[in-house]
Amino acid sequence: MARHWRAGAAGLAVLGLTLTACGGAKVGDSSEAGGSGSSGKCGTFNLAVNPWVGYEADAAVVAYVAEHDLKCKVTKKDLKEEIAWQGFGTGEVDTVLENWGHDDLKKKYITQQKTAVEAGSTGNKGIIGWYVPPWLAKAHPDITDWKNLNKYAAEFKTSESGGKGQLLDGDPSYVTNDEALVKNLKLDFKVVYAGSETALIQAYRNAEKNKQWVIGYFYEPQWFLSEVPLVKVDLPAYKSGCDADAAKVACDYPVYDLDKIVSAKFAKSGSPAYDLVKKFNWTNDDQNTVAKYIAVDKMTPDAAAKKWVEANRDKVDAWIK
Amino acid sequence: MTVVMEKPGQPGQTKQAEPPPPVAPVRRISRSMVVGAILVVWLVLFAVLRGKQTLSLAAADLTDLHRWLNDVNDSIGADRNSNPLFLYGFNEIRLVIDNLVTFVQDLISQPSGDRPLPQIGWLGVVGLAGYVSWAVANWRVALLAVAGFTFLGLQGLWQESMDTLSLTLSAVLVALLFALPLGVWAGLSERANRIVTPFLDFMQTMPTFVYLAPLTLFFLIGGASATIATVIYAAPPAIRISAHAIRSVPATTVEAAASMGATRRQSLLKVLLPMSKRTVVMGINQTIMAALAMVTIAALIDAPGLGKTVVQALQSLDVGTAFNAGLAIVVMAIVLDRVTTAASGRAEAARRSGNPLLKWRRHLLVAGGVVAAVLVYLSHTYLWAAEFPGDGGTGSNIAKAADNVTTWAQDNLSGLTNGFRDAITNGLLNPFQTLLTDSPWWLVGAALIGIAVVLGGWRAGVTTAVCVGLLVATGVWSDGMTTLASTLVATVLVMLLGVVVGVWMGRSALVDRMVRPTLDAAQVMPPFVYLVPFLALFGATRFTAIVAAIVYAAPVAIKIIADGVRTVPATTVEAATSTGCNTWQIITKVQLPMARSALTLATNQGLIYVLSMVVVGGLVGAGALGYDVVAGFSQGQLYGKGLAAGLAIVLLGVMFDRITQAAARRTSN
Numbered sequence: 001m002a003r004h005w006r007a008g009a010a011g012l013a014v015l016g017l018t019l020t021a022c023g024g025a026k027v028g029d030s031s032e033a034g035g036s037g038s039s040g041k042c043g044t045f046n047l048a049v050n051p052w053v054g055y056e057a058d059a060a061v062v063a064y065v066a067e068h069d070l071k072c073k074v075t076k077k078d079l080k081e082e083i084a085w086q087g088f089g090t091g092e093v094d095t096v097l098e099n100w101g102h103d104d105l106k107k108k109y110i111t112q113q114k115t116a117v118e119a120g121s122t123g124n125k126g127i128i129g130w131y132v133p134p135w136l137a138k139a140h141p142d143i144t145d146w147k148n149l150n151k152y153a154a155e156f157k158t159s160e161s162g163g164k165g166q167l168l169d170g171d172p173s174y175v176t177n178d179e180a181l182v183k184n185l186k187l188d189f190k191v192v193y194a195g196s197e198t199a200l201i202q203a204y205r206n207a208e209k210n211k212q213w214v215i216g217y218f219y220e221p222q223w224f225l226s227e228v229p230l231v232k233v234d235l236p237a238y239k240s241g242c243d244a245d246a247a248k249v250a251c252d253y254p255v256y257d258l259d260k261i262v263s264a265k266f267a268k269s270g271s272p273a274y275d276l277v278k279k280f281n282w283t284n285d286d287q288n289t290v291a292k293y294i295a296v297d298k299m300t301p302d303a304a305a306k307k308w309v310e311a312n313r314d315k316v317d318a319w320i321k
Numbered sequence: 322m323t324v325v326m327e328k329p330g331q332p333g334q335t336k337q338a339e340p341p342p343p344v345a346p347v348r349r350i351s352r353s354m355v356v357g358a359i360l361v362v363w364l365v366l367f368a369v370l371r372g373k374q375t376l377s378l379a380a381a382d383l384t385d386l387h388r389w390l391n392d393v394n395d396s397i398g399a400d401r402n403s404n405p406l407f408l409y410g411f412n413e414i415r416l417v418i419d420n421l422v423t424f425v426q427d428l429i430s431q432p433s434g435d436r437p438l439p440q441i442g443w444l445g446v447v448g449l450a451g452y453v454s455w456a457v458a459n460w461r462v463a464l465l466a467v468a469g470f471t472f473l474g475l476q477g478l479w480q481e482s483m484d485t486l487s488l489t490l491s492a493v494l495v496a497l498l499f500a501l502p503l504g505v506w507a508g509l510s511e512r513a514n515r516i517v518t519p520f521l522d523f524m525q526t527m528p529t530f531v532y533l534a535p536l537t538l539f540f541l542i543g544g545a546s547a548t549i550a551t552v553i554y555a556a557p558p559a560i561r562i563s564a565h566a567i568r569s570v571p572a573t574t575v576e577a578a579a580s581m582g583a584t585r586r587q588s589l590l591k592v593l594l595p596m597s598k599r600t601v602v603m604g605i606n607q608t609i610m611a612a613l614a615m616v617t618i619a620a621l622i623d624a625p626g627l628g629k630t631v632v633q634a635l636q637s638l639d640v641g642t643a644f645n646a647g648l649a650i651v652v653m654a655i656v657l658d659r660v661t662t663a664a665s666g667r668a669e670a671a672r673r674s675g676n677p678l679l680k681w682r683r684h685l686l687v688a689g690g691v692v693a694a695v696l697v698y699l700s701h702t703y704l705w706a707a708e709f710p711g712d713g714g715t716g717s718n719i720a721k722a723a724d725n726v727t728t729w730a731q732d733n734l735s736g737l738t739n740g741f742r743d744a745i746t747n748g749l750l751n752p753f754q755t756l757l758t759d760s761p762w763w764l765v766g767a768a769l770i771g772i773a774v775v776l777g778g779w780r781a782g783v784t785t786a787v788c789v790g791l792l793v794a795t796g797v798w799s800d801g802m803t804t805l806a807s808t809l810v811a812t813v814l815v816m817l818l819g820v821v822v823g824v825w826m827g828r829s830a831l832v833d834r835m836v837r838p839t840l841d842a843a844q845v846m847p848p849f850v851y852l853v854p855f856l857a858l859f860g861a862t863r864f865t866a867i868v869a870a871i872v873y874a875a876p877v878a879i880k881i882i883a884d885g886v887r888t889v890p891a892t893t894v895e896a897a898t899s900t901g902c903n904t905w906q907i908i909t910k911v912q913l914p915m916a917r918s919a920l921t922l923a924t925n926q927g928l929i930y931v932l933s934m935v936v937v938g939g940l941v942g943a944g945a946l947g948y949d950v951v952a953g954f955s956q957g958q959l960y961g962k963g964l965a966a967g968l969a970i971v972l973l974g975v976m977f978d979r980i981t982q983a984a985a986r987r988t989s990n
Contacts (some may be wrong), residue, residue, distance in 0.1 A: 025704040027438050053637055077623045078632070082957055083537050092542045104957055113399060159746040160862050160942065168861065172952030172959070179379060193948050194861035196940040198635050202856040205638075210735070223637070295637035 042072035045273040046094040048084035049076050052197060053223045057290035058097040058122065060301035062280055064309055069320050070272045081105065081173060088263040089115035095277050096261045100126050101175050110261075117267050119260040119274075123281040124221055126256030128175060130167070130233040131218040133208040137231035146185060146235050153188040155213045165189040168216030170200035177249040178217060181235065184250040189215075204228055221284040223291035272320075279319040286312070355775045363768045367760045374761035377799035383962055384796035390961030397538060407539075414549075415540045422491045422544035430483035430625075439483070441697055442707025443474055446483065448696030450656075452689050458663035469656035477713015478627065478649045485626035486653065488544065488619070489612045492551035496608055499552075500559035504604065505589070507560065508567025508597075517564075521557040526929070526974035528936040529554060529618045530954045531967030537622050547624030555611035562604030566597030602665035606658060610845070613654045617847040621954075631849050640727045640853045641720030647850035648719060654845040731857040742864040745810070750863060754806035762798050766790075769976070777983030788976040795965040795972070803945035805973060807938065808931050811867040811874070815927040816920075818871065819878030823923070824908055826879065827886025827916075840876035848873060848937045856941055866938025866947070874930035878923040885919020886912050921985035928977045935970055946970055 045066050049059045059076060066072040077084070077093060085105045087093030099105075109116040132143060142148045149165070156165030167189045169178055178191045194200045200216060201224050207214035208228045218230055235252035242251040266274055286308070293304035309316050378384070383391075397404075427433030428440050441449070447470045455463035473482040507514040533550060540546040570593050578588045620628030627646045634643035700706040757765060766789040774782035792801050826833040848869055859865040889912050897911045913920070939947020946966045953963010 026702055027436060027442075027704055027707050051632070051636055056633075056636075077542060078620065078629060079542060079623055080621065080955055082955060083534060083542065083622060086534075086537060087542050090541050108395070108957065158860070158862070159743055159751075159864070171955065172948060173955035192861070192942065193944050194942045195944070195948050195951060196852075198638055198853060199856050199861040199941050201638055202853060203861050206735075206857060206860065295639075298637075298639065298642070 042066070042070050042272050043269075045072040045074045045271065046087075046092060047074055047076050048087065048093045048096050049078050050081050050084060050096070050098065051078065053291045053295045054124075054221050054287055055098045056294055056301055057223075057287050057304070058280075060294070060305035061282075061290060061308060062095075062097060062276065064302060064305035065316055065320065066273050066276055068309075069316070070276060072271075072273050074273075085109050085116065085261070088261075089113060091263070091265060094263050094266040094273070095119070097277070097280070098122055098124065098258050099261050100258060101256055106261075115264055116261050117264050119262045119267070119278050121281065122258045122260055124258040124284050124287055126258045127220040127232070128253040128256070129218070129235065130178075130215055131204075131230035132215050132233060133204055133212075134229055134231055135208060135211050136213065144231060144233050146187075146233060149215070149233070150186075150188050152213075156189070156215055158192070160192045161190045165215070166192050168200060168203055168214060169193050170217055171195070171197045174217065174219075175253075176217060177243065177246065177253070180247055180249045184248060185236070204230060221287045221291070223288060223295040226288060226292045227296060276319055279321075281319070282315065286315075352775055356772055359768055359771045359775070363760070363764060364756070366764050367756055370761050370764065371759050374763065375759055375799055376762045376793065377758070378796060383958070384965075386794070386796055387959075387961035387965055390964050391958060394535065394538070394957075394960050397535075411539045415545045418491070418495060418540075418548050419543070419545040421495070422488065422548055425487040425491050426484065426544070426625075428487070430480055430487050438707045440701055442700030443470075443479055443709045444706035445693075445697035445700030447471060448693045448700075452693035454660045454663075455689060456686060458660050458667050462660045462663045465659055466656050469652050472652055472715075473649050474709035475711065475713065475715040476645055476649055476719065477711075477716035478630070478646060479709040481625075481627045481630055481646065482649050482653060485613075485616050485628065485650070488547060488551065488616070488624060488626055489609065489653075489657075491544075492548045492555060492612045492615075493605070493609055495548060496552045496556040496612070497559060497605065500556045500604075500608065501563055501601070504560040504563030504601075505567055505594075507564035508593075509589070514564060517560065521560060522975060522978070523971055524553050525557050526932065526971045528933075528950050528967050528970055529615065530621075530936050530950045531964055533618070533622050534954050534960065542623050544624065546622050547619040550619055550622070551612050551615040554615050555608045558607035558611055559601075559604040562607060563597070563601045566600030566604070567593055569600070570596045599665045602661060606661040606665070609657050609661060610654060613650060613657070613845065614847075616650055617849050628847070631847055635849050635853065638853050639720075640850075641722075641724035643850045643853070644723035645716045645720045647846050650847060651842050651845045655841065658841075727854045727857070730854060735858055738858040739860075742859050742862065745814075745867075746862070746864050749813075750806060750810050750867075753810060754803055757802040757806050758799055762793060765802065766793070773976075773980045773983075776987075777980045778987065781980050781983040784979040785976050788972045792969055792972050795969045797946060797949060797962070797966050797969050800945040800949055800966065801969045801973065804935055804943075804947065804970070807863050807867055807943060807945070808870075808928065808935070808973070811870040811931045812924065812928045814867065815871055815874045815878050815931060816924060818875045819882050819923050819927065820913070820920075822875075823879045823882025824886055824912065826883035827912070828908075833883060837880075840879060843872050844876045848934065852937070852941055861942030863938070863943045865941045866934070866943030869937055869941065870931045870934040873934050874927050877930050878927040881919050881923040881926060882916065885916030885923075888919075889915045918985060921981060925978060925981040925985065928981065929974055932970060932974045932977070 045063075047059055047063055047066075049056060063074040063076060066074050077087070079087065079093070081096070081099075081102065082105070084093050084096050085102075085108075088109055106116075106118075110118065130146075137144055140152065143152060153165035156167075157163065158166045160166060165188055167178060167182060167187075169176055169191050170193075172193070172195065181187075182189045182191060194203060194216075200218065203214055203216065204218070204224070205228060206212060215233065224230075236250060238252045238254050240254075243249045243254065260277055260280065262274065262277060290304050290308045293299045293307060294301055297304075299307070423431075426439070429446055430439055432438055433440055447467055450470050451463045451467040454466040470482075473479060503517065507517045529550060532553065533546075536546045536550050540549055574596065575588055575592060578592045583591065616624070616626060617628040617631050620626070620632045627650050630646035631643050631650075634640075634646065696706075766786075769789060770782050770785045773785035792798055795801070822836065826836055851872065852865075852869065855865050855868055859868060893911060893915065894907060897907050902910065935943070935945075935947040936950050937947070939945070939949070939951045946969055949959075949966030950963050950970070952959045953961070953966065
């Protein structure tokens with residue numbers, strides 16, 4: 001019996017709610033201007049988002065401009081590089097916005113399968129190298145020259161490095177010659193794989209806070225550098241071709257001209273989004289600003305993009321002209 | 322000295338060839354002595370042969386097998402538009418599953434058609450969840466479901482949660498479509514069971530990272546691939562448990578039905594299925610839990626939902642946001658778990674509660690259905706019932722609190738934790754790993770096979786021999802041994818924790834009730850959430866990976882041991898008390914020895930669970946197989962190596978499982 005009453009009471013309550021709700025706003029009442037009608041010209045724009053915050057910043061700004069200025073329907077897809085490039089052939093990805101070298105992928109998808117084409121530089125300069133926390137560079141200024149690294153090797157020992165100094169590497173998708181470098185520069189170090197960017201950043205963060213000895217792989221542009229300005233260690237200078245044989249590399253990484261890759265189909269589609277991608281070009285500082293909004297100030301990518309776009313209208317206008 | 326110590330080893334091994342001596346206690350003593358002898362021989366040979374034939378392979382090096390796997394992968398990718406297998410096979414499967422996922426998403430999570438919101442808004446979903454829970458279970462879990470779902474909205478994660486829910490529901494639906502018939506078949510036929518079991522082992526131990534990339538190759542990026550990845554991981558429990566359910570229907574009942582002239586079909590539909598319903602529902606429960614465990618991993622191939630929030634927060638080391646989303650996954654898991662568990666016992670509970678309510682039940686169901694329908698209609702029509710009101714303030718408070726706790730722990734505990742880490746690493750892990758990786762491969766192999774034979778018998782020995790051979794063939798032997806060392810150390814710690822907490826819980830119902838929710842949460846919370854705090858506490862080291870594995874594996878071991886201790890007959894304990902045993906003596910002399918089979922089962926499950934965390938360990942500095950698998954997922958030219966590393970993890974799992982199970986059978990006899 002009790003249950004019956006309960007159900008009845010609930011039913012009445014709902015009925016009451018229904019009556020009071022009659023005046024409420026209905027779903028789809030205020031059909032927005034940016035709805036389906038105006039997206040006809042641009043259509044859907046499939047943007048791959050690779051998993052690092054710098055890329056997220058690129059994607060946020062391009063997506064924001066495509067959505068608001070070009071009225072595209074932007075679909076962001078969170079994917080690792082390898083899988084994003086796979087998507088060019090199947091029509092599921094139109095654009096990869098920040099490509100770091102990846103000559104293997106270019107060979108496979110641009111030269112062999114012909115499903116992708118290059119769309120020019122982003123304007124960002126990608127710098128890869130070995131970095132130490134700022135306190136260390138300050139306490140031992142000569143540490144930024146690779147020739148002095150063996151002198152300090154014992155300080156970098158950890159439980160993981162088997163009696164040698166530890167050189168910490170990060171995510172397996174990074175472009176790295178570090179094992180060959182250690183060997184060919186005759187350094188008393190062992191490469192230890194942290195396995196993820198998160199682990200790498202946390203290691204540097206701890207090192208700076210607790211004055212620990214850490215040396216490892218890192219790269220610019222990167223939001224974390226605005227929190228802890230890591231100092232780059234000079235390796236033997238890069239000369240064109242010095243990294244031709246992966247086993248014999250004994251020089252620094254080249255400065256990467258980060259570029260954009262689009263699917264062959266998208267390049268021919270005549271979509272205004274393609275013109276935007278092709279013209280999209282900004283500096284490391286621009287990217288770091290937006291990346292900082294996202295990672296440090298914890299803004300949503302969309303809000304971060306809005307803030308930057310409104311402050312840099314002239315740059316954006318040049319992309320969509 | 323060496324000669325003297327070496328001698329007992331060899332006769333010991335050959336002694337196994339003879340029929341075992343008839344007296345059981347003597348055999349047990351000799352068994353542990355033989356294991357000891359094997360270890361001594363191993364240590365001696367290690368001292369002589371250290372560093373030879375270790376089969377080590379640098380991070381970027383590949384074997385011919387790895388290259389061949391790469392080529393296979395490439396050729397599949399290259400002709401996917403012309404291959405009939407794709408055009409008429411995978412593409413069709415993809416289409417069906419994609420439609421299913423999109424349909425469910427349109428219903429509850431994503432804007433559908435011209436609508437800016439899904440067909441059913443939050444009020445409708447909460448109403449439906451409450452109604453369905455009440456209909457299949459009872460009003461208590463219905464209240465829990467309503468409260469839980471409302472909490473998801475308050476966390477500011479309504480849409481993400483609904484995306485996760487739709488993916489989970491689709492995956493469980495597809496999984497059950499295959500799993501239930503397969504399970505029934507495996508339950509009816511012993512041969513089918515024997516065929517299916519190795520596949521299930523494979524599906525559960527193969528790290529998901531290994532097949533994520535190929536799945537997107539076959540089924541493209543998005544919902545379909547994510548669902549299929551989840552199905553592969555989540556279906557086995559339902560198959561196993563429904564087979565078990567069918568098999569455990571008493572033979573006499575089936576015979577009675579047969580003697581009354583029932584056909585096979587009739588006895589299946591009228592006797593076997595109804596009688597095993599309760600257990601089958603438990604299988605479905607396990608499948609749902611497994612599906613939820615995949616949420617974060619599937620996010621790596623663009624599966625929408627809470628997993629995405631966790632993964633993105635991890636990129637900027639935002640512990641609070643990751644924890645908030647992880648908590649939502651835990652809440653959803655708890656709701657679904659309690660509802661399905663209650664559902665499996667509902668019929669019985671209802672029968673016990675007496676008739677008057679049963680008479681009303683049909684009317685009540687209709688009334689409740691009408692209420693739910695009204696709520697669905699409201700949430701379809703009106704904004705206030707469609708979009709969750711409020712700004713998710715609870716969520717940001719939870720995030721802030723989690724951040725504060727983490728920061729406090731990092732600031733105050735890291736001295737302590739580093740000492741602990743170094744003690745375990747230098748005292749236990751490093752020597753052990755050196756022994757495994759620096760011994761010649763054939764020596765380690767022979768020792769493993771010897772131990773397997775002594776502990777588990779000849780069958781276990783043969784399985785181990787095959788696994789060792791295949792491990793060598795994968796080309797990642799050395800990495801495999803590194804992983805083996807960490808895995809064994811982690812398992813030892815899991816068992817220590819398991820015995821301490823398990824006995825405590827087993828002896829006191831109050832402790833059990835207080836600790837159990839924490840254990841549930843530890844099992845369901847995505848490991849990605851606690852990686853950042855652990856990294857801060859222990860650095861990017863193998864030990865961090867071990868701690869993460871313990872968090873995931875210890876709850877299982879604890880629960881099994883607690884159950885084992887609780888099933889020790891009270892009369893036995895009373896008898897021991899009356900003879901003047903103190904608490905310590907009761908535990909060590911009575912309860913633990915009598916729970917021995919629970920201890921071996923806990924070891925078995927602990928090991929398997931630890932192994933399933935190897936890949937996560939690769940993300941925080943454990944290197945070895947875990948890193949290889951992640952690298953294979955990230956870089957095309959390492960794809961084959963990652964696959965081989967995944968296989969190596971499966972082989973380690975099979976090897977351990979067979980040895981510990983055979984050993985468990987022997988000790989319980």
